[in-house]
Amino acid sequence: MMDPLQVMWLRQVKKYWRSKPRMIGSLGQPILFLVAFGFGFGHIYAKAGGGNYLQFLAPGIIAMSILFTAMFTGIELIWDRRFGFLKETLVAPVSRSQLVLGRTLGGATVAVAQGIVVCIISVLVGFRPEHLELLPLALVFMFLIAFLFTALGTAIASRMEDMQAFPLIINFLIMPLFFLSGALFPLTGAPKGLDVVMRLNPLSYGVDGLRGALTGTADFGFRLDLLVLVGVTIVVFIIEKQLFSKVEV
């Protein structure tokens, strides 16, 4: 028996599956980063005593692809409003909390799927997960990153009507979130000020946890990673829910 939550979820997954150009297009950037950085910086990183850079980088790129896909999911809300479908869901006898949860779960699922594809591509170019028994934990971290940033993207979208402005704002947020998350270079040894910013960035804990689960080196430790991610996710989801309840059409 389908319930409203499932049907909301299914709709998003179906739409994503059908838009192959979007799917393939969003793989371009992670592949480019893996190849350009992975092979470009690889020897410098090794020379500096860091070991195999691809092992370090791949979890960061997986997190990046999840971050991007999740945040941009918010645009679907703007489309739904613009093309009128949002009205159809808002007059249905379904609570706003269910509507927003269904949306966020759908977007998060799509982002995790994207992350898994990037993970497979990483393996194809030479990345080797070191602890197969920790793969379920890696999935947990992927899901938390996905859910957190889908909620954030949707929260922002529920306050915006302009399709052109949304990508600009999201890019403005995504870039610092990504570059200052420890995805590309390690936190340890970063200059003092930068170090503080990186510790304030929730994505840092997602990258750290994911890297820990895939390669065995988590700087913060899984416990802190999970604690921070779950905490921030709950707060952002509550804000998203509040903003979505105020949406009018």
Add this chain to the structure above:
Amino acid sequence: MRGMPAIVVKGLVKKFGKVVAVDGISFEVKEGEIFAFLGPNGAGKTTTIKMLTTLLHPTDGMMKVNGFDPVSQMDDVRRSFGIVFQDPSLDDDLTAEENMHFHAVLYGVKKDIREKRIHDLLRFVELEERKDDLVKKFSGGMKRRLEIARGLIHHPKILFLDEPTLGLDPQTRNSMWEHVSKLRKSEGMTVFFTTHYMEEAARIADRVAIIDHGKILKVGTVDELKRQTKAKSLEDAFLKLTGRVIREEQSTSLERMRTMRKGWGR
């Protein structure tokens, strides 16, 4: 409850900043009745429907829909009605059947009756052969028919139709009204529709409310309206009440442009 009015509205007001879209209207719609809001563009028809269907909060006034208050009993109200919006409201990236299925699940239509209802309604609006096509491949008229079918899946007690026949050819228009009146008989459904076609209001509605600038000028059967204004036809009555005619061609093309602009973005 028998005899209870399907819709009660008293002193309803909606302001958007300085614009008074709905200016203190009162009316009742009886159960099983077909009731029309007739008025030109910008009269406040859509705004009234949006308040009755929980999409907008009124600035002032009282409403009851199927006995429930759209402000404080949203869910009960939402379970009571079906709606066909003035502007498009389908998901173009889903198939016709998926749009129907989505709606049926949101409204809690039980699985065992769901497929049959979807199937019957799609056949009725002559879209059965196209059920697996993405809606974006549909023409405007086909989309409209699908929206009408969708609004009926959960057998609503009250059906709101906001300019439902806009952009439909006469044949589809007739068959839509035929089906609506069939449902009214079999299900005892109440119908509230808005239009700026005189002919449609006169032919379809049991009672008509003439609305202009956010105010209801007169409510009654077409005969009553004609008698009270000493007019020969509904057009004539409308002219006497509002001091103007609805120029159909002009308003339709305006509406179309508005709908298109909404669809394609600025």
